[in-house]
Amino acid sequence: MIKGLRPLLRRSTYAGALFAFCGVLASLPLLSLALLPALAWRSAPESVQFVVALLVWAALIGLVGLARTTRRVLVLSARRLLGVALPEPVAVGTSTSPPARGTATGAVPPRADRWRTPLWLLLHVAVGWTGALAGGVLLFAGLTLPGGWLDAEAGLSLFGRTARVSGGWESWVVGLGCLLLAAAVCAGVTKVLRWTAPRLLGPSSAERLALAAERELRLAERNRLAHELHDSIGHTLTTTTIQAAVAGELMATDPVAARAALRSIEESARAALEDLDYVLGVLREREAETAPARTLADLPELLDRLRHAGAVVEPELSGDLTQVQGTLSRAAYRILQEGLTNAMRHGAGGPIEVRVTATPEALDVGVVNATGGGAGIAVDARTGSPSGTSDGPGRRGVFPTSGHGLPGLAERVRLLHGEFDAGPDGPRRWRLAVRLPVRLPA
Numbered sequence: 001m002i003k004g005l006r007p008l009l010r011r012s013t014y015a016g017a018l019f020a021f022c023g024v025l026a027s028l029p030l031l032s033l034a035l036l037p038a039l040a041w042r043s044a045p046e047s048v049q050f051v052v053a054l055l056v057w058a059a060l061i062g063l064v065g066l067a068r069t070t071r072r073v074l075v076l077s078a079r080r081l082l083g084v085a086l087p088e089p090v091a092v093g094t095s096t097s098p099p100a101r102g103t104a105t106g107a108v109p110p111r112a113d114r115w116r117t118p119l120w121l122l123l124h125v126a127v128g129w130t131g132a133l134a135g136g137v138l139l140f141a142g143l144t145l146p147g148g149w150l151d152a153e154a155g156l157s158l159f160g161r162t163a164r165v166s167g168g169w170e171s172w173v174v175g176l177g178c179l180l181l182a183a184a185v186c187a188g189v190t191k192v193l194r195w196t197a198p199r200l201l202g203p204s205s206a207e208r209l210a211l212a213a214e215r216e217l218r219l220a221e222r223n224r225l226a227h228e229l230h231d232s233i234g235h236t237l238t239t240t241t242i243q244a245a246v247a248g249e250l251m252a253t254d255p256v257a258a259r260a261a262l263r264s265i266e267e268s269a270r271a272a273l274e275d276l277d278y279v280l281g282v283l284r285e286r287e288a289e290t291a292p293a294r295t296l297a298d299l300p301e302l303l304d305r306l307r308h309a310g311a312v313v314e315p316e317l318s319g320d321l322t323q324v325q326g327t328l329s330r331a332a333y334r335i336l337q338e339g340l341t342n343a344m345r346h347g348a349g350g351p352i353e354v355r356v357t358a359t360p361e362a363l364d365v366g367v368v369n370a371t372g373g374g375a376g377i378a379v380d381a382r383t384g385s386p387s388g389t390s391d392g393p394g395r396r397g398v399f400p401t402s403g404h405g406l407p408g409l410a411e412r413v414r415l416l417h418g419e420f421d422a423g424p425d426g427p428r429r430w431r432l433a434v435r436l437p438v439r440l441p442a
Contacts, residue, residue: 007191008183012083016190017135019081020128027125030060061125065118074120075201082190084197087211120200124193131189135182142178145171236272238344240265242309264308295329296321296356299336303354306340312351313340319358328436331416332356332365338409339367339432347371347430359438366433368425409434 007013034057038049064070075086203211247261294302299321303313324332336354343352350370357364406422409432413420418436425431 007187008180013183013187013190015081015083016193017131017186019077020124020131020189020193022077023121023124023128024132027057027061027129030064031057034060058122061121062118065121066114070121071117071201074117074124078193078197078201082194082197084194084201086197086201087203116200116204120196123196123200127189127192131185135185135189138178138182138185142175142182144175145178146175233272236268238341239305239309240268242311242344243268246308246310261308264305268305294333294337296324296332297329298333299356302333302337302340306344306352309344311344313354314351315354315356317356319356321356321358324358324363324438328363328416328438331412332363332434332436335409335412335432335434336365336367338406339365342406342432343367343369343430348428362438363436364434365436366431368429368431371424371428371430 034053037056038044038053041049041052044052072088075088078084079086243261243265247258247265250258250261299315303315306313336356340352340354347369348371353366353368355364355366355368409422410420413434413436416436418434421431421433423431
């Protein structure tokens with residue numbers, strides 16, 4: 001009994017009823033327009049006039065429901081008053097985001113989807129009027145019957161018997177029952193609207209596809225940013241750690257070299273902060289002022305930072321690197337950055353060979369460095385996953401690794417339809433080689 005009365009005591013029940021009654025008020029101007037044809041056809045029977053007015057009224061309500069603004073207002077109102085979780089309507093085919101694979105640009109929602117909002121609006125008005133009339137009569141009776149206020153009385157005829165209530169304690173019982181029934185009407189109206197709102201105002205099939213495509217693009221962008229952040233911050237932390245150690249050793253014997261190492265640390269940290277600010281800005285769904293885009297044009301600066309860290313770098317560049325632009329140039333820079341970071345972390349000293357060859361057909365980049373006595377970590381050329389381990393050459397104990405660098409590179413190369421190879425190159429050498437096509441295959 002008490003459980004059944006709980007919906008009657010909730011504020012959300014009457015907020016939903018208010019939403020239904022707003023539909024009644026909004027339909028009144030259309031009702032006055034719908035009465036004009038019936039009034040003009042005075043020779044017709046009253047029943048025909050009533051049906052004509054009702055049909056014209058329904059048609060006008062349906063036309064109002066076809067407007068996009070109407071649906072947005074209804075969705076916003078249903079969220080606030082009904083408490084239904086409804087996403088914002090998606091303008092299918094007009095989004096600025098790239099269309100999903102297999103989705104035609106400018107697609108029009110199916111005809112059945114376009115009539116969902118007019119159908120909801122008709123249901124909204126019908127339920128609102130039913131609830132307003134029934135609830136209004138019950139509320140009036142519940143307020144006037146007790147004590148015979150306004151000389152009110154109630155009568156019920158059933159199977160030839162009539163019962164009347166005009167005063168006394170019976171009037172109070174019947175009045176209370178009418179008030180409870182009026183509250184039950186509000187609860188029923190709210191329940192009907194809450195049940196139908198997700199089905200008629202919720203996203204259509206075309207909108208679901210658009211939302212799924214948008215989520216897919218957002219996830220792909222975040223994965224790309226994760227790779228960018230790993231490459232940039234990982235490289236900066238590696239070089240600055242080595243540069244700080246070098247600066248500490250040279251502070252007393254060679255202050256000039258120590259200051260140069262400290263300046264390099266400052267420049268590296270500033271570049272990493274720019275990358276971090278950009279990535280965090282995107283993840284927080286706000287646009288950063290500038291988007292750092294490191295390309296092969298920034299390769300000399302990258303190699304200089306490594307030299308300041310005490311590394312011996314032997315670059316071998318061939319071809320016109322200035323002609324490599326866009327995504328290919330940015331990807332090549334990040335690949336070289338990750339390869340050089342791994343060489344600094346796990347290498348055993350000695351020169352680090354950097355090879356970049358640009359041809360009209362492909363871009364070849366590679367990093368070769370010396371390792372310790374072990375064979376290093378063998379990597380599957382297709383997936384980039386480690387397939388074996390070693391005791392760890394060089395600085396493995398100084399620079400812990402997450403193991404995500406090479407798999408991330410392999411995934412980046414796979415998306416660009418390139419070839420990836422990483423693994424031992426002889427007994428004491430490690431080789432990273434990547435070949436990226438200049439033109440993607442059809």
